[in-house]
Amino acid sequence: MRKNKKMLIFFFLPAGLMMFMFFLIPAVKLIVDSFFKYNIADISQKSFIGLKNYMDVFTSEKFALCVANTVKYVVGAVGIEFMFGLLLALMLNVGFKGSQIMRTLMLTPLMMAPLVSGLVWKYLLSDQFGIINWGLCRLGILDNAHAIMWLSDPKVSLISCILADVWLNTPFIMLVLLAGLQGIDPTYYEAAQIDGASTIKLFYHITLPLLRPNIVIVLLIRVMDALRSFDVIWAMTQGGPNFSSEVISTYIYKSNVRFGQVGEASAMAVIFMIVLLLLAWFFMKNVWKLNED
Amino acid sequence: MRKSLKRLVPFLVCLIFVFIFLFPFLFTVSTSLKQPSDVISTQPRFFPNPVSIQNYRDMFAYLAFGKYLANSLIAASVSTIISLILGSLAAYGLSRFHSRLSTFFMYLTLMIRMIPLVCISVPIYSVINKIGLRDTHIALIFVYASIGIPFVIWMMMGFFDGIPRELDEAALVDGCGCFGVFFRIMVPVSINGMATTAIFTFLTGLNDFLFALLITMSGTKTVPVGLSEFLTEYNLQLGPMAAGAVLFSLPIILISFVIQKKIVKGMTMGAVKG
Structure with missing residues (x-):
């Protein structure tokens, strides 16, 4: 037993040290920073102000706006991605000629760097040279090519970011659900069909219950990822115009790097981190069910 | 007849989505091959005409x-x-x-x-x-x-x-x-x-x-x-950006097609395990 512990520490130590250096020390520094006020002109001057930064964050209208935007972004993007992903997985699972090739081609968005995808979508959605507005105009949906200002209209900018996120991540949900579908034993369907069940009944009483583990997990992963997403939004709008597409992650970055509000940004980051870790803890306890032996 | 219809609908739906998933990248490729003045045309066309590698030259000049x-x-x-x-x-x-x-x-x-x-x-x-x-x-x-x-x-x-x-x-x-x-x-x-x-x-x-x-x-x-x-408030160089994006992404996309089995397995495994 003693020896086991020694061996465990021996094998874990190098990886543990790396994580300690670049995750735990920065996390501790973040927490410490959140209790100080920094002088914007001279970052080396700081004074302890206790929980003031946290009070400021909780009463800040901008932070509330970012939280609201983040929730909209996550619910919108993951919801649409799930619908399309499930639809595609079901369709591909039919196994028509060419379904293999189509699945492979659908991997394309996953292979592009999120930042590059964001830049490409910024160009596609441009209200001057963008092909999407031009196409909508040609189809007669819009009456002129500048009718929707995808990126510069505060009412639409968040939706544009969601659009790019949906394009980027739907294939992932499709893949995980398809893997689940392919694992379902076909004899279930055969038995139910002999009993005369309709296609819709098959879907509700066999497919959905058996696919449930995959659905739960893919939704959890996507929700955690979407909460943290930064690159796409940064490339497309940088949170603008006028904070209309600002999410928590871009706001933390901006407050820190652009506005030099280290204390407040740290307080926001600590709150965000705690919320995400609690969520993760809840998921791990209840859904992943780590085997503890 | 019914059986083939049952396969036709999924086929068509998937085909549309394949197009949607591929289009942004294909359009980036075609943009990178347009001549610079066509890139910022207000009447965008899909195919580059005439084909030009000026955007690639510019990209290498800036970056x-x-x-x-x-x-x-x-x-x-x-x-x-x-x-x-x-x-x-x-x-x-x-x-x-x-x-x-x-x-x-x-x-x-x-x-x-x-x-x-x-x-x-x-x-x-x-x-x-x-x-x-x-x-x-x-x-x-x-x-x-x-x-x-x-x-x-x-x-x-x-x-x-x-x-x-x-x-x-x-x-x-x-x-x-x-x-x-x-x-x-x-x-x-x-x-x-x-x-x-x-x-x-x-x-x-x-x-x-x-x-x-x-x-x-x-x-x-x-x-x-x-x-x-290339794409900031002060700087809008779409052509060179597209050229760089193609050079950076195309090799990875092509390789991913070859090793797609591993990639699919890794994604689904990573997902199912957390």
């Missing part, structure tokens, strides 16, 4: 693309090797030497994976500064390796747990040390899983933007940071 690509590749590949070695060793320890400590380490690793990187990016930057690694390749390599390690541990633990203990017990009886068991049994048996894990760790480093943006200066900039500078 030290070769150097940035080398920076990206060095950071991503060296960090992958480091996190694969350290992560697999840790995973072996966690998989074979159970105790309350190992459960604690496992939770710690998972929690670390869940920390939003944007929260600790600036503190990481100050740690890098403190130890004097600013604007060095080593800084990016260390950061990417640290991000990769929790992922590698999690993936490899899944593979190692699937290897029967009788195998390592037999090797121990035959006089192998623990390292012998690791290198002669665990690694060869799970080499496929390691390759899959390596692909994803590599892609994470290659595609990172946040840390490269913060940590790198002129000397160690990576391709995503370079490309992002």
Whole structure:
């Protein structure tokens, strides 16, 4: 037993040290920073102000706006991605000629760097040279090519970011659900069909219950990822115009790097981190069910 | 007749989605081959006419693309090797030497994976500064390796747990040390899983933007940071951006088609295991 512990520490130590250096020390520094006020002109001057930064964050209208935007972004993007992903997985699972090739081609968005995808979508959605507005105009949906200002209209900018996120991540949900579908034993369907069940009944009483583990997990992963997403939004709008597409992650970055509000940004980051870790803890306890032996 | 209709509808739906998924990239390729004045035409066309490589020339003139690509590749590949070695060793320890400590380490690793990187990016930057690694390749390599390690541990633990203990017990009886068991049994048996894990760790480093943006200066900039500078409020160079995006993404997309089995397996495994 003693020896086991020694061996465990021996094998874990190098990886543990790396994580300690670049995750735990920065996390501790973040927490410490959140209790100080920094002088914007001279970052080396700081004074302890206790929980003031946290009070400021909780009463800040901008932070509330970012939280609201983040929730909209996550619910919108993951919801649409799930619908399309499930639809595609079901369709591909039919196994028509060419379904293999189509699945492979659908991997394309996953292979592009999120930042590059964001830049490409910024160009596609441009209200001057963008092909999407031009196409909508040609189809007669819009009456002129500048009718929707995808990126510069505060009412639409968040939706544009969601659009790019949906394009980027739907294939992932499709893949995980398809893997689940392919694992379902076909004899279930055969038995139910002999009993005369309709296609819709098959879907509700066999497919959905058996696919449930995959659905739960893919939704959890996507929700955690979407909460943290930064690159796409940064490339497309940088949170603008006028904070209309600002999410928590871009706001933390901006407050820190652009506005030099280290204390407040740290307080926001600590709150965000705690919320995400609690969520993760809840998921791990209840859904992943780590085997503890 | 009914049967073929049953296949026709999925076929058509999937075809439409394949088009949607491919279109942005295909349009980027075609944009990169247009002549500069056509790129910013208010009457955009899909096919480049006439075809021109001026955008590629411009891109190379503005951007030290070769150097940035080398920076990206060095950071991503060296960090992958480091996190694969350290992560697999840790995973072996966690998989074979159970105790309350190992459960604690496992939770710690998972929690670390869940920390939003944007929260600790600036503190990481100050740690890098403190130890004097600013604007060095080593800084990016260390950061990417640290991000990769929790992922590698999690993936490899899944593979190692699937290897029967009788195998390592037999090797121990035959006089192998623990390292012998690791290198002669665990690694060869799970080499496929390691390759899959390596692909994803590599892609994470290659595609990172946040840390490269913060940590790198002129000397160690990576391709995503370079490309992002083409499209800002003050600077709008769509053609060269498209050219750079194609050169950066096309090889990865083509390779992914060849090794798609591994990629699909890695994604679904990583997902199902967490």
